[in-house]
Amino acid sequence: EAKNSGRNRYAFFEAQMNRSLQLKRMVEDDLRRAIDNDELTLHYQPQVSVDGSTIVGVEALVRWPHPVHGMIPPSDFIAIAEERGLIMPLSEWVLRRACLEAKRWKGIRLAVNVSPIQFRHKDFVANVIRIIDETDFDPAQLELELTEGVLIEDADAAEAAMMDIRAHGVGLALDDFGTGYSSLIYLRRFAFDKIKIDRSFLEYMEATGESAILVHSMAHLGRALGLRVCAEGVETAEQHRFLQAIGCHELQGFLFSRGVPASEIDRLLRLDNPFAEILAAA
Numbered sequence: 001e002a003k004n005s006g007r008n009r010y011a012f013f014e015a016q017m018n019r020s021l022q023l024k025r026m027v028e029d030d031l032r033r034a035i036d037n038d039e040l041t042l043h044y045q046p047q048v049s050v051d052g053s054t055i056v057g058v059e060a061l062v063r064w065p066h067p068v069h070g071m072i073p074p075s076d077f078i079a080i081a082e083e084r085g086l087i088m089p090l091s092e093w094v095l096r097r098a099c100l101e102a103k104r105w106k107g108i109r110l111a112v113n114v115s116p117i118q119f120r121h122k123d124f125v126a127n128v129i130r131i132i133d134e135t136d137f138d139p140a141q142l143e144l145e146l147t148e149g150v151l152i153e154d155a156d157a158a159e160a161a162m163m164d165i166r167a168h169g170v171g172l173a174l175d176d177f178g179t180g181y182s183s184l185i186y187l188r189r190f191a192f193d194k195i196k197i198d199r200s201f202l203e204y205m206e207a208t209g210e211s212a213i214l215v216h217s218m219a220h221l222g223r224a225l226g227l228r229v230c231a232e233g234v235e236t237a238e239q240h241r242f243l244q245a246i247g248c249h250e251l252q253g254f255l256f257s258r259g260v261p262a263s264e265i266d267r268l269l270r271l272d273n274p275f276a277e278i279l280a281a282a
């Protein structure tokens with residue numbers, strides 16, 4: 001009897017696995033079509049000067065408005081795109097669209113996320129430069145966000161690609177700082193312009209808690225190394241005050257704005273002090 005139920009359970013798991021494989025294949029087909037047919041869209045989240053007065057940049061965040069499943073966040077399809085060989089066309093679509101849309105925003109930076117698989121591709125730098133050229137985008141206005149994962153596997157190749165990309169005038173930010181496995185030595189070795197303190201550190205931060213100590217140390221370290229320090233996931237006025245006091249340069253988070261369509265960035269950039277009301281209320 002026990003044997004029997006074991007077998008049944010196995011069959012059940014097998015069915016589940018097949019279903020999830022099927023699901024993945026469906027998502028893969030759908031996603032390929034969405035990329036080909038220009039059905040993805042970008043939202044942009046403002047990056048704000050630490051006093052909250054000025055938008056200094058925007059981060060492009062990909063979204064998939066699905067006809068059946070609604071707006072799908074990147075966490076639900078980037079991994080599948082990486083697994084199923086779709087991350088290159090997806091990434092090129094994102095960069096091209098972002099450059100085309102952000103061209104009209106003069107004097108602010110455009111930050112674009114880079115997948116580790118995309119970064120390790122031998123044509124990574126060439127592809128980026130080609131898209132910048134084709135879209136007539138100012139490379140000095142572009143900043144690529146890398147995660148620590150890209151540095152581990154082949155540090156020499158990573159270093160070479162980073163030097164190359166920087167020689168073209170493109171900036172580099174280390175995203176999700178503090179969550180990876182790499183040693184702090186990497187910060188000195190690799191040519192970043194900026195670190196982005198991961199929002200998990202801010203999540204339960206009280207001014208006296210351990211997270212606060214970590215955030216303070218990361219900000220200090222970044223500054224000491226001559227990097228710009230951005231805190232992501234800023235949701236409260238209290239966090240804002242703390243981050244300002246410890247010397248962060250830039251802030252990004254729902255306190256100011258979520259990722260919004262390009263037309264909303266147009267509107268925000270026309271305002272003199274776009275977050276004045278939010279800050280006054282806080």
Ligand code: C2E
Pocket residue numbers: 045060061062073074075078091094113114115145175176199232233234235252253254255259
């Ligand atoms: P990320 O690069 O760290 O982007 C920041 C994420 O944090 C965004 O989620 C943003 O909406 C969210 N966020 C920002 N401020 C707050 C806040 O105050 N509170 C909370 N709770 N969340 C906040 P999103 O758009 O869902 O993106 C998730 C991740 O997906 C990104 O993390 C990035 O790693 C990846 N991603 C997004 N767009 C792209 C893309 O075009 N290419 C690649 N390769 N990855 C992308």
Ligand code: MG
Pocket residue numbers: 059113145175
């Ligand atoms: Mg990012």
Ligand code: MG
Pocket residue numbers: 175176196198232
């Ligand atoms: Mg991040």
Ligand code: MG
Pocket residue numbers: 176198199232
């Ligand atoms: Mg993050």
